[in-house]
Amino acid sequence: MKKTELSIHCQSCSFSHLCLPVSLNQDELDSLDNIIERKTPLHKHDILVNKGDKFRSLFAVRSGSFKSAIHTEDGQEQIVSFHLPGDLIGFDGLYSKRYGSTTTALETGMVCELPYENLEEMSALYPNVKQQIMIHMSGEIQQDQEMIMLLNKRTAEQKLLHFLSFLAQRFGERGFSKKEFNLSMTRNEIGNYLGLTVETISRLLTRFQKENLIKVDGKLITIIESNKIVAKANNLEESLI
The missing domain is CATH 1.10.10.10 (Winged helix-like DNA-binding domain superfamily/Winged helix DNA-binding domain)
Structure with missing residues (x-):
């Protein structure tokens, strides 16, 4: 990816300690920077991904906030999660290779896109990156379990x-x-x-x-x-x- 002087790198991102809970060395950070695509700002109501879209990437929230929701056939919405800076979006597409929910901007925000194909290749070279992905997935599962308990009890x-x-x-x-x-x-x-x-x-x-x-x-x-x-x-x- 061609970089510009305005690019925000992982090393200088104030939320990297959330996106990257595992300590990565300089080579790993440089490799991660090379595959990350910094997206243009999304504004309120803009859609990041639609439910059913082909899974291609994970997205790290840089700024702003987002919601993920599932819509029934009659148009009713059920919100399943809110996302803040440092959160990763898109894990619900890993199994079926289709995103499981529609993610929309709640306000003006920006995300970093991590193409999953490139991320898999990098994970094979750098086990720390794979561990980081697993930590995030585990965190999402735990949060889902806590929400089920909250809603039921x-x-x-x-x-x-x-x-x-x-x-x-x-x-x-x-x-x-x-x-x-x-x-x-x-x-x-x-x-x-x-x-x-x-x-x-x-x-x-x-x-x-x-x-x-x-x-x-x-x-x-x-x-x-x-x-x-x-x-x-x-x-x-x-x-x-």
Whole structure:
């Protein structure tokens, strides 16, 4: 791939510690840089991949946020995941060689494309790269399992508290504030993901604010009592809403 002075290399990317959790040496980083394609920005509602498209690449989020969703034949949407900087997108296409969900930009964002054919060849030469891919796949499986438990065993209140706590943790891992962040997803999208109505999401956010757990200012969320949020989210006892 022809490089320009504006290219952002793995060595200088602030999220490489998330995309590349395994320590790679200089030769491995240079080889990875040679196969990565930096895509032009995607804007809100732009589609990165469509469900059923031929699997060709994994995508690392450089900036912005994305959602992956499955659509039924009658057009209903079920959101299956949200993606933040440092996340890899596209693992659901590995088995069938077709992407299993449609991924859309929630805001202006950029991704690095990793052509899988080239990535496989590189993995044969550098075992650390293969290990890195397996770590990401394992993380996705664990996250899916946690979501199944969340949707089946938690109350609506605990689902939303867990979601807010999870977002705060992920923003913190990326060097952003874990106390104050903007929600790039709408209340309707959060409800869709958690299996709750938009009315329930709005009502709970209002209640959490009255309880002084958070402060809500439009899309801006300020975490006030992070320890209480985690404690309430992990309490499996029934609570009324």
